[in-house]
Amino acid sequence: MSGGRWRPFWxxxxxxxxxxxxxxxxxxxVLFDGALNSPGNLHLLAVGFAYGIAALSYNLxxxxxxxxxxxxxxxxxxxVYLPTIALRExxxxxxxxIAFAIVAGLLLAAAVGAVSFRTHGVYxxxxxxxxxxxxxVLVGKNVGDLTGGEEGLSLPFRQLPNxxxxxxxxxxxxxxxxxxxxxxxxxxxxxVTSPTGAVWQGIRENEGRVEMLGLRxxxxxxxxxxxxSGLATVAGIVYLFLIGSATPRAVSxxxxxxxxxxxxxxGSGSLWGPIAGAVLYYYLDERLNVWAxxxxxxxxxxxxxxxxxxxxxxxxxxxxxxxxxxPRGLAGATFGRRLGPLxxxxxxxxxAPGIAHEGDLPR
Amino acid sequence: MSTxxxxxxxxxxxxxxxxxxxxxxxxxFGLMDVLNFAHGAFFTWGAYAAWWTIGEVSSGPxxxxxxxxxxxxxxxxxxxxxxxxVEIGLLRPLYRRPIYQILVTLGVGLALAQLxxxxxxxxxxxxxxxxxxxxxxxxxxxxxPNNRFLLIAAAVAVLAGLLLFLRKTRYGLIVRAGAENRExxxxxxxxxxxxxxxxxxxxxxxxxxxxxxxxxxFGAINPGLGSANLIFAFIVVVIGGLGSVSGSALAAxxxxxxxxxxxxxxxxxxxxxxxxxxxxxxxxxxRGLLGTLR
Numbered sequence: 001m002s003g004g005r006w007r008p009f010w011x012x013x014x015x016x017x018x019x020x021x022x023x024x025x026x027x028x029x030v031l032f033d034g035a036l037n038s039p040g041n042l043h044l045l046a047v048g049f050a051y052g053i054a055a056l057s058y059n060l061x062x063x064x065x066x067x068x069x070x071x072x073x074x075x076x077x078x079x080v081y082l083p084t085i086a087l088r089e090x091x092x093x094x095x096x097x098i099a100f101a102i103v104a105g106l107l108l109a110a111a112v113g114a115v116s117f118r119t120h121g122v123y124x125x126x127x128x129x130x131x132x133x134x135x136x137v138l139v140g141k142n143v144g145d146l147t148g149g150e151e152g153l154s155l156p157f158r159q160l161p162n163x164x165x166x167x168x169x170x171x172x173x174x175x176x177x178x179x180x181x182x183x184x185x186x187x188x189x190x191x192v193t194s195p196t197g198a199v200w201q202g203i204r205e206n207e208g209r210v211e212m213l214g215l216r217x218x219x220x221x222x223x224x225x226x227x228x229s230g231l232a233t234v235a236g237i238v239y240l241f242l243i244g245s246a247t248p249r250a251v252s253x254x255x256x257x258x259x260x261x262x263x264x265x266x267g268s269g270s271l272w273g274p275i276a277g278a279v280l281y282y283y284l285d286e287r288l289n290v291w292a293x294x295x296x297x298x299x300x301x302x303x304x305x306x307x308x309x310x311x312x313x314x315x316x317x318x319x320x321x322x323x324x325x326x327p328r329g330l331a332g333a334t335f336g337r338r339l340g341p342l343x344x345x346x347x348x349x350x351x352a353p354g355i356a357h358e359g360d361l362p363r
Numbered sequence: 364m365s366t367x368x369x370x371x372x373x374x375x376x377x378x379x380x381x382x383x384x385x386x387x388x389x390x391x392f393g394l395m396d397v398l399n400f401a402h403g404a405f406f407t408w409g410a411y412a413a414w415w416t417i418g419e420v421s422s423g424p425x426x427x428x429x430x431x432x433x434x435x436x437x438x439x440x441x442x443x444x445x446x447x448x449v450e451i452g453l454l455r456p457l458y459r460r461p462i463y464q465i466l467v468t469l470g471v472g473l474a475l476a477q478l479x480x481x482x483x484x485x486x487x488x489x490x491x492x493x494x495x496x497x498x499x500x501x502x503x504x505x506x507x508p509n510n511r512f513l514l515i516a517a518a519v520a521v522l523a524g525l526l527l528f529l530r531k532t533r534y535g536l537i538v539r540a541g542a543e544n545r546e547x548x549x550x551x552x553x554x555x556x557x558x559x560x561x562x563x564x565x566x567x568x569x570x571x572x573x574x575x576x577x578x579x580x581f582g583a584i585n586p587g588l589g590s591a592n593l594i595f596a597f598i599v600v601v602i603g604g605l606g607s608v609s610g611s612a613l614a615a616x617x618x619x620x621x622x623x624x625x626x627x628x629x630x631x632x633x634x635x636x637x638x639x640x641x642x643x644x645x646x647x648x649x650r651g652l653l654g655t656l657r
Binding site: 115118119122123126127129130131133134137138141143253254257260261264306307309310312313315316317318319320323324 | 398400453456457463466467469470471472473474475477478480481482590594597598601605630631634635638639641642645646649
């Protein structure tokens, strides 16, 4: 790509495009059904934005602090389930229900993080997996008769303001999702360029050296965890209003893995990469079925046609090919920046403070 | 009393299934530093391979004994070959880059598990078992399905075989030495890469075997079978100590019994206790029950 000095501006161009999408009455055959600004397509993009917020929040932890958590779905799930329960069971108003979910999500994150950060690396990943799995069990088995078990819960639409309900108001939800995405992006940008963000990236590169400088990595990691989890809760709330129901998938370990895929496909070295990865993921998830039904694919022999119909299968294959042949992700960050976090996470033992270990070698 | 015996034997059978999954995971991590996320898909494929073979060989709704035995062989061989192919084709180009390898197993696991859903549809299928396997035996007043005993016996045999392999054979020596210090083993002129393929294929074959027995244990199969059990297998591996086969066996027994007894009293208590146990072990003894600190 030529014109490197234009690089900083093209995310702005994408943003402008997203701002005019609801007014664009154009048809993009194959890519989108019907007009681009039809409710179906706006909804598709809006859910992509909600996933984008979740992937961005995951990347604050994974890409910027170098912490691999398998428990992120717990906090996304809190954003999906807590407002639903507050609205349905306790018949709270919308604003208190949202505030409750965010506060509860932050407190939960503080508690889980405070305990889990006593371990490192792959063990941290496993402790967080355990906490998230505990949450998934409570939700899936319908403990206390609050969560609706495997069936999930639908949002009580009568308690929502009119502008949020119904197909005709999809555009409003699009604006809501886009607005939250922009605010969260700005907040994340502010954070990663702040002194605290610098310490996070220092921990990612070498936790021992940060400690040598007289800073306690524990507090900084915990802060990253709480902020990242709180943003995941926000993503869950946005997702809830778009989908209209809470289902156990939102709390599952599979969902955390999905976030990890989105982040890696997009590239963990940038803030916008994971958002692009998330939107692409959801877009493919929705569109592959449509493409599989098209004439071009219907003429293929069943051996090819049937697997192509299945989004998860195609995604798995794309992911493997990407890792094998195109390992930098969409955002194309350097090898070290992209995989440093995982490197540390799966490294054998916790690095002894201040002592060089395998991961310290110059790349 | 009979309830306690039933719960104990069923819990041990569950432990046996977790062990068959966890032993391979633990060996692979010990030697290659790879958390193998494709292991759940291997388990699922073992279940489907056994189910398909039984259906082809037996006539009538009940599976025949021959069909069941062939199913077990098919599951072990097919999944072992599948794992070897994954290792040689996809992991070998990425040697010395365990992060990429983990990511590849994540994608492979997703695609392979989903392939069963593409081929055989996502719905659950009943698993036909020969009559003697599905019927029960009475032990001190408790009526226990026979497939539980078979599963326990298979896991004990696998444990004994693995320990013999690791302690008495040349390859076992290479695997143990490689887990301890890979560079040193290489420096002595030994081809560690072949040990990688061997361990990965062995782990896959055990997961396939576990899938075949797991299908009999649950009585039905579906594409999500493996991923549902993979989480518990990871928990078993971590509690037992990464890289330790006997640790995995011990942890599997603890987890299987805790889960079975807990779930008997309320539907969720067992699963909940298991994850609390994991958190407790990791915080109090991070190396696991029998793992060595590395």
